[in-house]
Amino acid sequence: MADLFSILSQASWSLGTQRDAAATASQNIANASTPGYARQEANIESLPGVQYGPAFIGQGATLASVTQIRDRFIESQIPGATGAQASSTAQSDALSSVSALDPSAASGLSSSLAAIYAGLRGLSAAPGDAALRGQAVSSAQALASSFKSTVSQLQSARSGLDSQVQGNLAEVNQLAQSLAAFNGQIRAARASGAQPNDLLDARLRVRDRLVELTGGTPLDDQGGDTQLTLAGGATLVSGNRAATLSTQPDPSNEGHAQLVLKGLDGSPAKALRSGAVGGAIGGALAARDGALATSEAGVDQLAFNFAAQVNAVHQSGYALDGTTGHALFDAGATAAGAASRLTVTAAVLANPSLFAAASSAATVPGDGANLLALIGTEDAAMASGSSAGAALSTLTAQFGSAAQSAKAMSAQDSALRSHLDTLRESASGVSIDEETVKLTQAQRAFEAVSKVVSTADGMLQSLFAIT
Amino acid sequence: MRVTDMMTYSNAMASSGRARDNVDAASEETSSGLRLVHPGDDPGAAGQVVAHSLSKSRLTAIVSGATAAGDELRTADGALQTVNNAIQRAQELAVQMSNDTLNAAGRSAGAAEIGNLLQEVVSVMNTKQGNRYLFGGNLDDKPPFDPSGAYSGDAGVRRIEVAPGVTQAVSIRADIAIKGVGGGVDVLATMQKLQTALQANDTSGVQGTIDALSKSNDQVSLARTGAGVSMNALDATVAAGTIARDGETKQISHLQDADVVDSTTKLALAQHALEASLSASAQSFKFSLMDFIK
Numbered sequence: 051m052a053d054l055f056s057i058l059s060q061a062s063w064s065l066g067t068q069r070d071a072a073a074t075a076s077q078n079i080a081n082a083s084t085p086g087y088a089r090q091e092a093n094i095e096s097l098p099g100v101q102y103g104p105a106f107i108g109q110g111a112t113l114a115s116v117t118q119i120r121d122r123f124i125e126s127q128i129p130g131a132t133g134a135q136a137s138s139t140a141q142s143d144a145l146s147s148v149s150a151l152d153p154s155a156a157s158g159l160s161s162s163l164a165a166i167y168a169g170l171r172g173l174s175a176a177p178g179d180a181a182l183r184g185q186a187v188s189s190a191q192a193l194a195s196s197f198k199s200t201v202s203q204l205q206s207a208r209s210g211l212d213s214q215v216q217g218n219l220a221e222v223n224q225l226a227q228s229l230a231a232f233n234g235q236i237r238a239a240r241a242s243g244a245q246p247n248d249l250l251d252a253r254l255r256v257r258d259r260l261v262e263l264t265g266g267t268p269l270d271d272q273g274g275d276t277q278l279t280l281a282g283g284a285t286l287v288s289g290n291r292a293a294t295l296s297t298q299p300d301p302s303n304e305g306h307a308q309l310v311l312k313g314l315d316g317s318p319a320k321a322l323r324s325g326a327v328g329g330a331i332g333g334a335l336a337a338r339d340g341a342l343a344t345s346e347a348g349v350d351q352l353a354f355n356f357a358a359q360v361n362a363v364h365q366s367g368y369a370l371d372g373t374t375g376h377a378l379f380d381a382g383a384t385a386a387g388a389a390s391r392l393t394v395t396a397a398v399l400a401n402p403s404l405f406a407a408a409s410s411a412a413t414v415p416g417d418g419a420n421l422l423a424l425i426g427t428e429d430a431a432m433a434s435g436s437s438a439g440a441a442l443s444t445l446t447a448q449f450g451s452a453a454q455s456a457k458a459m460s461a462q463d464s465a466l467r468s469h470l471d472t473l474r475e476s477a478s479g480v481s482i483d484e485e486t487v488k489l490t491q492a493q494r495a496f497e498a499v500s501k502v503v504s505t506a507d508g509m510l511q512s513l514f515a516i517t
Numbered sequence: 518m519r520v521t522d523m524m525t526y527s528n529a530m531a532s533s534g535r536a537r538d539n540v541d542a543a544s545e546e547t548s549s550g551l552r553l554v555h556p557g558d559d560p561g562a563a564g565q566v567v568a569h570s571l572s573k574s575r576l577t578a579i580v581s582g583a584t585a586a587g588d589e590l591r592t593a594d595g596a597l598q599t600v601n602n603a604i605q606r607a608q609e610l611a612v613q614m615s616n617d618t619l620n621a622a623g624r625s626a627g628a629a630e631i632g633n634l635l636q637e638v639v640s641v642m643n644t645k646q647g648n649r650y651l652f653g654g655n656l657d658d659k660p661p662f663d664p665s666g667a668y669s670g671d672a673g674v675r676r677i678e679v680a681p682g683v684t685q686a687v688s689i690r691a692d693i694a695i696k697g698v699g700g701g702v703d704v705l706a707t708m709q710k711l712q713t714a715l716q717a718n719d720t721s722g723v724q725g726t727i728d729a730l731s732k733s734n735d736q737v738s739l740a741r742t743g744a745g746v747s748m749n750a751l752d753a754t755v756a757a758g759t760i761a762r763d764g765e766t767k768q769i770s771h772l773q774d775a776d777v778v779d780s781t782t783k784l785a786l787a788q789h790a791l792e793a794s795l796s797a798s799a800q801s802f803k804f805s806l807m808d809f810i811k
Contacts, residue, residue: 082521082522082523083522083523083526145557146555146557149555151556151563152554152555152556153553153556153563153564153566153567153570153773154551154553154554154566154570154773160566160567160570160571161570161574163571164570164571164573164574164575165574167571167574167575167578168574168575168577168578171575171578171579171581171582171677171678172578172581172582174582174677174678175582175585175586175677176647176648176649176657178648178649178657178658179647179648179649180648408655412655412671413655413656413671413673414655415655415656415657415658416649416653416654416655416656416657416658416673416675417655417673418675418676418677419676422676422677422678422684425678426682428571428575428681429681429682439567439568439571440568442567443564443565443567443568444564446556446560446563446564446566446567447556447560447561447563447564448560449556449557449560450555450556450557450558450559450560450561450563450564451557451560451561452557453555453556453557453560454557454558454559454560456557457557468531471527472524472528475521475523475524475527476518476519476520476521476524477519479519479521479522479523479524480521480522480523481519481520481521481522482522482805482806482807483805483806486806486807486810487806490810
């Protein structure tokens, strides 16, 4: 037979349980807009009954646990999607911010290439005319400057990505340290028997940002630690230790930054191959060493081939003073770096009468036969097999399609990412309506249990009144 | 599906953000009139724009070169017409002076007129356009004829490009037209011979030049016919080049310019979508259990 005092003590226990339920709902409501927060659920259990004679009478309700509601299947897909999206977005942003190859840019390569041939055609009206010669030579120099500025825009975009990556690395190293620290704290909390839900959420946020930056693969091991492995197989975080990423200049890549990993085990720092890191960092590096590097090399090659082609014709012509063998352009000996070196030779620049328009020393100044041959180079194939205009056209289209496909990839990856985010949010997000219902439910239960207390109290009063 | 508050808000944010992005892109396109700015906007078109721009610039240069060459030929033709007139006057004089009724004084006056005509011919054959002497061949930096009628130019013919890879002669060879190189008559020498005969009161000598003068006239006329053919060809080049250049301009515009109707329609559509997205977001924020619990 249950006594009245046990009803009172059981009611006070149950009041506490309902308070816990209200507190859980309140925690959920408070974190309704915290990124990465997974809603928590207060699991209330009935206390086992006590035998009174032939019957068992329950002892009220208690809070068994507070658990997070998570959909592991969806959550396991999020890191991959996050890394891919960060990578393609970084790549797309890098490429679409470069305007060096815009087809209609004033003083761009295409308008300067058109201008040099217009200058040559203008000169063919009067090959001996000093003013027209000066104009033809300065249009050649303008083309050289345009090559220079195009390639320097591409180069500065590439070095800009170097600094972006270096900035990201500082954040990555800090995040890797805190992920390792969370692993340690969570392990310690679990050892003392607690379920550290909020630490788990914080660790998840750090992990997600790390994945976004590096594209690494997280793995929750059996000990409850989150490991993070980079795409190249190197471990960034394991247990409570984190590796360090830094950069060093890569001589084989024009001195651009190369990633270096100082491992967990204290082994010497090792250079990572390209593609070993994904995410935003990998995307920036892919743009730097992909479409931007290809375009830079293409512009260099175009400058080199164009200079060689024009020089071959120019050198066979005769200057106003009857001399021959003058080169018009100086692009250096190799294609690499040719665009930034390209210039009209100092002699011709200083003295436009050295421009070789004539086909023989006897026919100066009126002979424009070599000039016509120079004009003819506009359609003639260079060493690369296509004319300068066609090569520029191809270069522009190639860069354009790299930028376009990066943009399309980024849109697709973002859509996938936001779809997964929605699914995750659907499982783990906080619904304020739902929490309000739960809060009201706890409130009503609390009121009802209070009623039990006052009823039991009334019963005791009646007993006391008898005596 | 369980819909949470965060979903409602982030959906509202994402969809109104996307709609704003579209409005921005559409208004950019409408205000700039360009649909192709970055090569990534349309890679194929970007490559073609480069090719068409080069071609357009080439046609522009060809048209202006051909126009200038045509003007120059007209000047040269005008000079040769003066020569024609001078020869015809010399012919008249030769016929007139070979008449026995004239005396030595009359012939001497005729010789003086021929002298003036010779000077006129030499001076128009030294016609200059810009810094170039039109009748000097390649050696166009100094007067090709000296007062004695000696020619110091060469046999060079100036050619200009009239179509990609096609060149055309745009100068008259004075060594053939005036000096009779290649079996013709030396116009100036013939006139000088007439002048000498007139001064010497040599009627038969005067008569002897009539045939050569007639040949001279034909020779200069032939050169002018050649110039006329070249001028016609250049006019045709200018006409064809202008049409082709306008065609290239149209092509470039097709490739990179926005269609005004299309872009304003897109802008209106994007604005409607933004409005709809904002109003839907505002609606979805309205309902919460909070408002019903007292």
